[in-house]
Amino acid sequence: MPEGPSIVILKDLVQGFTRKKILAATGNTKTDKAQLTGQKVIAFRSWGKHFLICLPKVTVRIHFLLFGSYNIDEQTKPNPRLHFKFAKGDLYFYACSVKLITEELNEVYDWTGDVMNDHWDAAKARRKLKAKPEMMVADALLDQDIFAGVGNIIKNEVLFRIRVHPESEVGALPPRKLTELIKEARNYSFDFLKWKKEFVLRKHWLAHAKSVCPRCHIPFIKVKHLGKAKRRAFFCDNCQILYAGVPA
Numbered sequence: 340m341p342e343g344p345s346i347v348i349l350k351d352l353v354q355g356f357t358r359k360k361i362l363a364a365t366g367n368t369k370t371d372k373a374q375l376t377g378q379k380v381i382a383f384r385s386w387g388k389h390f391l392i393c394l395p396k397v398t399v400r401i402h403f404l405l406f407g408s409y410n411i412d413e414q415t416k417p418n419p420r421l422h423f424k425f426a427k428g429d430l431y432f433y434a435c436s437v438k439l440i441t442e443e444l445n446e447v448y449d450w451t452g453d454v455m456n457d458h459w460d461a462a463k464a465r466r467k468l469k470a471k472p473e474m475m476v477a478d479a480l481l482d483q484d485i486f487a488g489v490g491n492i493i494k495n496e497v498l499f500r501i502r503v504h505p506e507s508e509v510g511a512l513p514p515r516k517l518t519e520l521i522k523e524a525r526n527y528s529f530d531f532l533k534w535k536k537e538f539v540l541r542k543h544w545l546a547h548a549k550s551v552c553p554r555c556h557i558p559f560i561k562v563k564h565l566g567k568a569k570r571r572a573f574f575c576d577n578c579q580i581l582y583a584g585v586p587a
Contacts, residue, residue, distance in 0.1 A: 340388065340403060340404065340405050340406075340407075340490055340491070341388060341403045341407070341490075342388065342488060342489065342490030342491075342492060342493055342528075342531065343385070343387050343388060343453065343454060343455045343487065343488020343489065343490070343493075343528055344455065344488070344528055344529070344531040344532035344535055345535060346385040346387075346388060346389070346390050346488070347385055347455050347532060348532065348535060348536060349385075349390055349409060350383045350384065350385045350390065352411060353383050353411065353430065354383065355428070356380050356383075356423075356425055356428065356430065357380055357381075357382060357383065358379055358380065358381075359379065359380055359425045359426065359427075359428075360377065360378070360379045360425070360426070361375055361376055361377065361378055361379070361380070361394075361423050361424070361425065362376070362377075362424045362425060362426060363376055363422075363423075363424040364376050364421070364422070364423055364424075365419075365421075365422045365424070366419045366420050366421040366422045366432070366437075367418055367419070367420055368420045368421050368437040370421075370437045370438065370439055371439065372421070374396065374397065374439075375394065375397070375399065375423075378394040378395055378396065378397075379394070379395065380392060380393070380394060381393045381394060381395060384444070385453075385455070386448045386450065386453050386456070386487060386488075387452075387453050387454075387455075387483050387487030387488040388402060388403065388483070388487070388488060388490070389401070389402055389448075390402075390403075391440075391444065392423075393444070396441075397439050397440065397441055398439070398440040398441075398444060399421075399437065399438075399439060399440075400436075400437070400438040400439070400440055401421070401432055401435050401436070401437060402435060402436040402438070403434075403435045403436075404434065404435060404436055406434045407420075407432070407433060407434045407435035407436075408432075408433050408434065408435075409430070409431060409432050409433065409435075410429075410430075410431040410433075411428070411429070411430060411431075412428050412429055413429075414429070414431050415431075416431075416433050418433075419431045419432060419433050420432050420433055420434060420435050420437055421435075421437050449487075451463055452464070452483075452484060452485065452486075452487045453487040453488055454486055454487065454488045454489060454524055454525045454528045455488050455525075455528055455529070455532070459525060461521050461522070461525070464485055464486065464521050464524075465517065465518075465521055467482075467484065467485045468485060468509050468517065468520075468521070469509075469510075471509055471510075472508065472509055472510025472511075473508055473509070473510060474508070474509045475505065475506055475507070475508065475509075475565075475566045475567070476498065476503060476504075476505060476506075476507045476508070476509055476512070476520065477494060477498070477505035477506065477565055477566045477568070477570070477572060478566040478567050478568050479509050479520075480493070480494040480497060480498070480520070480524060481494055481566075481568045481570065486524050488528060489524055489528065491547070491570045491571060492531070492544070492547045493524065493527050493528055493531060494570070494572075495546045495547040495571075495572060495573050495574070496527050496544065496545060496546055496547055497520065497523045497524055497527050498546070498574060498579060499545050499546035499573075499574065499575070499579065500523050500527065500545075501516060501519040501520060501523055502578055502579050502580060503516060503519075503520065503579055503580060503582065504574060504576075504579045504580055504581035504582070505562075505565060505566070505572045505574050505579075506565070506566075506581060506583075507580070507581055507582040507583060508582060508583055508584070511582040511583050511584055512582050513582070516582070530543070546559065546573045546574065546575075547573055548573065549573055552575035552577065552578065554575065554578050555575055555577045555578050557575070557577060559573045559574060559575055560572075560573070560574050560575070560576050561573055
């Protein structure tokens with residue numbers, strides 16, 4: 340599943356289609372495509388894992404789910420979910436969710452909750468976390484209402500950075516650790532963006548998909564389905580501290 344930084348990269352790659360007219364909108368999505376033909380792209384935006392194509396009358400929301408992908412100009416897979424034909428170029432989206440948004444985007448999205456957005460509000464994230472003291476930190480990081488754009492790679496890497504066990508409870512974290520959790524969720528997202536652009540992201544993974552802790556030199560614990568989100572977790576049982584027991 341593409342995480343927030345990958346969606347920001349896509350947004351940057353397609354800027355050449357801004358103000359260009361969609362000559363044809365096709366694909367196997369059940370969403371009404373007819374109304375999209377003939378409209379000009381006003382802007383491309385992103386919110387968390389959502390890629391937004393803003394048109395005069397509607398916004399097209401693309402969510403890549405677990406296996407979605409895209410191509411620019413060249414179709415490399417059969418049966419695109421959505422295909423936009425422009426006078427000079429094409430956009431193809433595969434295995435994704437397509438939704439049309441007619442409301443004002445400011446009414447739909449809280450931009451302060453997007454870790455990649457200039458309006459990110461760390462204080463608001465802290466308030467949301469404090470309202471869910473019994474939530475597992477692994478689930479909290481994947482909660483898109485709190486950390487829009489954070490995915491499983493970022494989750495595993497952030498928790499390793501701050502030395503927190505993924506099964507820790509939010510309310511049991513010392514204030515300093517809660518601050519680190521919020522800060523590193525954003526910091527690592529921008530590190531992810533930089534490394535992804537340089538095609539070296541995997542080289543910088545310290546925990547995700549790794550077998551040995553680089554600090555302790557002992558095997559990582561691997562859990563296939565951790566927490567309510569049931570996502571893969573990689574962590575060190577030695578240097579990542581388990582904080583449990585929410586104060587009454």
